[in-house]
Amino acid sequence: MSLPHILLGLLREPASGYDLKTAFDEHIRHFWSAELSQIYPTLKRLEKKGWLSSRAEASDRGPDRVVYETTPEGRQELVRWLRSGPAVGAERFAYLGQLAFMDELGDERQTRDFMVALRARLAAWRAELEAIEAEHFRAVPGFPDRLPTDAFHDHLGLRMGLHSLAGKLEWCDEAIERLDRRIGSSEPEAREEG
Amino acid sequence: MSLPHILLGLLREPASGYDLKTAFDEHIRHFWSAELSQIYPTLKRLEKKGWLSSRAEASDRGPDRVVYETTPEGRQELVRWLRSGPAVGAERFAYLGQLAFMDELGDERQTRDFMVALRARLAAWRAELEAIEAEHFRAVPGFPDRLPTDAFHDHLGLRMGLHSLAGKLEWCDEAIERLDRRIGSSEPEAREEG
DNA sequence: ACGCGCATGTAAGAAGTTACATGATTTC
DNA sequence: GAAATCATGTAACTTCTTACATGCGCGT
Structure with a gap:
């Protein structure tokens, strides 16, 4: 139940699914990982929930990008998660x-x-x-x-x-x-x- | 992909799903957890795979127990897992x-x-x-x-x-x-x- | 011409959670 | 008589992984 919140956190600035995957591989990988095939449907789900909005954007190279950004509701949900106390106890080794x-x-x-x-x-x-x-x-x-x-x-x-x-x-x-x-x-x- | 192997490891001695849940809550909980509703179908799956065999056994109190034990193939799979090197890198915090x-x-x-x-x-x-x-x-x-x-x-x-x-x-x-x-x-x- | 990086996804299946359903026996 | 413990599961759902499908533009 944390991937949606990590995406909300990363979407401080608008980004595409592809951008977010890059962020996962570069920074987030130290404590979480996600595949594109999980990120794309999750973004759609979060948009349906009203936590994100999207728009198409032309790309310099390659096909159009779908750029997401957080809505006020999304931002509120992120804050709720941050304030809900440390999520500890489910680690698996x-x-x-x-x-x-x-x-x-x-x-x-x-x-x-x-x-x-x-x-x-x-x-x-x-x-x-x-x-x-x-x-x-x-x-x-x-x-x-x-x-x-x-x-x-x-x-x-x-x-x-x-x-x-x-x-x-x-x-x-x-x-x-x-x-x-x-x-x-x-x-x-x-x-x-x- | 570790729960089956943890079950194989716990089944050093024959045990029922219920027994295994108890073991999870008592010892395994420090590095892994599992619910009964995940343990029961996993045991069935492992039996179908030939890694476990089961028999019914009368219980002193309550309904019959379904007691599982590892087959030679199951034991072989456990050893393969143990020898495959430390499973590290997928931790999530x-x-x-x-x-x-x-x-x-x-x-x-x-x-x-x-x-x-x-x-x-x-x-x-x-x-x-x-x-x-x-x-x-x-x-x-x-x-x-x-x-x-x-x-x-x-x-x-x-x-x-x-x-x-x-x-x-x-x-x-x-x-x-x-x-x-x-x-x-x-x-x-x-x-x-x- | 080929491969790489950009960019989107779907499909199928495994793994895991939460809630529900059933019923016996023992202990308070 | 109620609650705890023993004992089995199913159903619905979410989460995550692996594999596949598609296509553009750039560099060599």
């Missing part, structure tokens, strides 16, 4: 499910391999967020303390990702360490790996 | 969407209120996980280093939640601090709040 059943494999070295792979994925993600933050530092005047309010809010989201990933990476290291101790004490042979 | 658009409200004190509310929710969640860990410490012999492999895997999941929440809570504190600085410097009146 498939990799924790995998981990929970990993003992089925009966070999803790496989759990270790899993944790090492997970650590690499999370570290890559963190590197990506760090690069974005570094770029902001370089390019945006007044970063981070004197940012205008919209850029400051973006920045808070980025920091959340970094803190959460830092915690998870600590956990990976802790888990790998404990697994090594268990593997080492149950099996006398040494095992080399970075 | 609605509250980061809210935060990103919060500047629409044009008042950073509302962002601050939001962060305080979010902090409280996350802290409550952490307290819950900590209570579970404390109970394990008290009740489970050999905790945490000499656990049997299944309990050790459960424990890793718990630690992940704690580390991730710790990172997020740090972020909340950082954000609230920065917001206070911004609010304080833009508006001279003091503001009391816990």
Whole structure:
């Protein structure tokens, strides 16, 4: 039930479905994703609900664009969502499910391999967020303390990702360490790996 | 595409749909959730696929139970999923969407209120996980280093939640601090709040 | 001529939620 | 007698994914 609200939020300025998909891939992807085939019908639905209005617009290249913008009702609904308190509690982490059943494999070295792979994925993600933050530092005047309010809010989201990933990476290291101790004490042979 | 695999994982021992719902509410809820109305048809689908078999069983109280267990094919599919590497990247965080658009409200004190509310929710969640860990410490012999492999895997999941929440809570504190600085410097009146 | 980026969608199906329907037994 | 727990589901709907269909204009 959040995609409509994310679209409303993105439609601060008028945009086409295609534009919105670009925004998803560039900025929103860090906490949500959506396909064009989901965006187009959702926009139509929101227009029927009265939260958006649309108009056709000629394009420089390619076919006409259908440009949407929020109506006062749409804007009101966005504000209602923002004021309804943090939407927390429905998160789903498939990799924790995998981990929970990993003992089925009966070999803790496989759990270790899993944790090492997970650590690499999370570290890559963190590197990506760090690069974005570094770029902001370089390019945006007044970063981070004197940012205008919209850029400051973006920045808070980025920091959340970094803190959460830092915690998870600590956990990976802790888990790998404990697994090594268990593997080492149950099996006398040494095992080399970075 | 993870619910079938989580059900396969839970069906290490034969269980009914009702039993599985109980397991979801007790253990799985920390990283996944499912309703009975989703579990029952999914079990039927998995049986048709040949991953589960079922038999009716008399119950002490209430109607007959339909007890499922994994077939060799089901077990093989679970192992395939476990070995396919960490399923990461599709996570969705609605509250980061809210935060990103919060500047629409044009008042950073509302962002601050939001962060305080979010902090409280996350802290409550952490307290819950900590209570579970404390109970394990008290009740489970050999905790945490000499656990049997299944309990050790459960424990890793718990630690992940704690580390991730710790990172997020740090972020909340950082954000609230920065917001206070911004609010304080833009508006001279003091503001009391816990 | 071919592919890429722009721009629109539809169709089919899987996954998930909320509400409803039924009925036994046990506990207060 | 009422409420909780055990136990099964169906129906209607929303949400999301994957695959397909169409066509213009620009660069190589």
